[in-house]
Amino acid sequence: MTAAQRPPAPDAVVVGAGLAGLACALDLSRAGLRVALLEASDQVGGRMRxxxxxxxxxxxxxxxxxxSYPQVRRRLDLKALRLRPFTPGLIAHTSDGPVRLADPTRRPGSAGELLPGRALPARDLAALAGLVAYDTLLPAGAVKRRADRTTSAALDAAGLSRRTIDELLRPFLAGVFLEDRLETSARFFHLVLRSMGRGTLxxxxxGIGAVPAQLAAALPPGVLRLETPVGSLTTTGVVLADGTELLAGAVVVATDGATAARLLPGLPAPQxxxxxxxxxxxxxxxxxxxxxxxxxxxxxxxxxxxxxxxxxxxxxxxxxxxxxxxxxxxxxxxxxxxxxxxxxxxxxxxxxxxxxxxxxxxxxxAMPPPWPLSRTTRTASGHYVCGDHRATGSVQGALASGTRAARELLTDHPAAHRSAALTAR
Ligand SMILES: Cc1cc2nc3c(=O)[nH]c(=O)nc-3n(C[C@H](O)[C@H](O)[C@H](O)COP(=O)(O)OP(=O)(O)OC[C@H]3O[C@@H](n4cnc5c(N)ncnc54)[C@H](O)[C@@H]3O)c2cc1C
CATH class of the missing domain: 3.90.660.20 (Protoporphyrinogen oxidase, mitochondrial; domain 2)
Known part of the structure; x- marks a missing residue:
């Protein structure tokens, strides 16, 4: 291929087609940029496959x-996902046997199962209802602005008994945080409670892979390149694992945190x-x-x-x-x-x-307190970095971080944005 035949260098390369990379590539493409979304594996989705x-x-x-995640509501056609709901609440196996924890507002027939003395003592029921009401009804900003501490400290401060924490809340939250000491940021815990109070699981x-597949289907043709692992970044683009250099106006690293730390020296690798x-x-x-x-x-x-x-x-x-x-x-x-x-x-x-x-x-x-729920995607080297490790370990966090990367890149490179828009006319 001669230089004249070679396709023009992309305005932006996005490395990694998980949720963050997909959101970023979609926003950059919609803004008129020529984007290359490079994914190491044979499919999109990353941890959602x-x-x-x-x-x-x-x-x-x-x-x-x-x-209920705002990014989910904004970006996805929920009907096309053919969503199948879990029953609101759960069955908790305690040392005294199984109890059903249900949300009586959604499952009226089960309200009796939450009566004091059955699943929860009255004091715990009131404390839990207070927590859920506060997190669900207040604007998200109020939840985010709170001083941070561990989830364990937040549950103690809410007045919940040790038994209710250990038998009911710890087992459930361990499945959300993937740690059972409840040392995860309470800010994240409050957002989890909020999303559960407002949405449906x-x-x-x-399968869960349908979510990233739907995002990928909205990319313009030719943007996504599968089985294209990036080996390193340069000041002018990226070098693929096979040694090929790809020039680009800007690079967004949208991989998992460990890979991002390898590609961007100086970026700490998250636990x-x-x-x-x-x-x-x-x-x-x-x-x-x-x-x-x-x-x-x-x-x-x-x-x-x-x-x-x-x-x-x-x-x-x-x-x-x-x-x-x-x-x-x-x-x-x-x-x-x-x-x-x-x-x-x-x-x-x-x-x-x-x-x-x-x-x-x-x-x-891992999201220990104080955990910033969102961080800039700009790095010292002039590249961008996004992914759940830059926000929260969740679908919402990954999508929001990818959105922010696109926004910051477009702010920093208005000329690329403008010239791409002119070319598209
Ligand atoms: C078991 C499990 C359960 C979860 N449960 C929930 C839940 O119930 N609710 C919830 O909201 N969230 C949950 N999450 C979290 C959620 O799935 C993640 O936060 C989100 O998918 C992360 O997306 P990401 O784009 O940040 O990263 P990733 O999904 O890790 O995407 C990174 C992409 O980069 C690619 N890549 C890596 N290196 C390179 C390279 N050198 N070159 C090119 N590409 C590269 C990878 O192949 C991958 O596709 C769960 C996650 C797991 C694993």
Whole structure:
């Protein structure tokens, strides 16, 4: 190819097609820039991917989709995702047996299960209702402006009893933070409570990977380049892992935090949390409802029958059970999980077939207090960096960080923006 035939260098290269990179590339493209979105793997989505295997949909680590996130409402066609809801609330296995924690405003028939003396003592019920009301009803800005502390300190300050924290809240929140000491930023905890109070937890019928797939489908043709890992950055662009140099007006690093720290020397690598999700196939669903089940013994973080949420997760006549544990897949864990599932579901699990186990080492950034909920994406080297590690470890955080990168880049390079717009006319 001669120099004249070579396509012009992109105005911006975005490295990584997870949610942050997709949001960034979409906004830059919509602003008229020529964008190259370079993704190392064979698909978009990063930590939000779904494998299809033998008729099963296997999300790469169990996660739920929340409809109330502002970025989700702004960017996604929820109807096209064919969302299948979980029941509001959960079943918490405590040392005294299972209790249902339901939101009585959404599940009127279950209001009695939250009466004082059943799931919660009256004082705890009032404290929890106060927390939920404060976080749900106040503007998000008020939640964000609060001084930060650990979630554990925030729960103590709210007046909740040790028993309610340990038996009900810790097991649930450990599944959200992927740590069970509740040392995660209370600011993030309040935002989680807010999103749960305002939205619905659900799963797309085609698996969690349908979310990034929908974003990718909105990219202009030719923007996305799969199986194109970036090896390093230069002052004028990027060098691909195969040594090819790609010139670009600006570079946005939208990878996970560890890779971002390698590509951008000087950027600290965030601590991360690991989780393992086990998938078991059973002949029949051990519980006939789309409900999350938690475990106060913390042997497992949470479990649910995915096919009760969305039957499309398994071939007809098979139930798919998802169960997550903190950390990696050590040899003894799988057997312990199976035994615990027998207790939680009160059924014989010896015939269940383990069809997959996914360990995600850098599943979430650790978010100790004080945790800035959003950070500039500008770096000292003139490149940009975005991703959940620059905001919050969540779908909302990743999308918001990608949005911010595009906004800051467009502010810093108005000429590229203008000339691209003129070319497009
Ligand atoms: C098991 C699990 C459960 C979760 N549960 C929830 C939940 O219930 N609710 C919620 O809101 N959030 C949840 N999350 C968090 C949410 O999925 C993440 O915060 C979000 O997907 C992160 O997106 P990202 O774009 O920042 O990063 P990533 O998804 O990590 O994307 C980075 C991309 O960069 C690519 N890349 C890396 N290196 C290179 C390179 N050198 N060159 C080119 N490309 C590269 C990667 O392949 C990847 O596609 C969960 C995450 C996990 C793993």
């Amino acid at each position: 779904t494998d299809r295997r033998d008729g099963f949909l296997l999300d790469r680590g169990f996660q739920v989709f929340n409809t 659900c799963l797309p019928a085609d 991360t949390r690991a989780v393992t999700t086990y998938y078991h196939a059973a002949d029949a669903a051990p519980i006939a409802e789309p409900t999350l089940v938690t475990d106060s013994a913390l042997t497992v973080l949470n479990t649910c029958v995915l096919t009760e949420v969305a039957p499309s997760y398994a071939p007809p006549g098979t139930a798919l059970v998802s169960t997550s544990v903190l950390g990696g897949d050590r040899p003894d864990v799988a057997a312990r999980v199976r035994r615990r599932l027998a207790e939680l579901y009160r059924t014989d699990t010896s015939g269940w077939q383990q069809i997959a186990a996914y360990t995600i080492d850098g599943a979430l950034p």
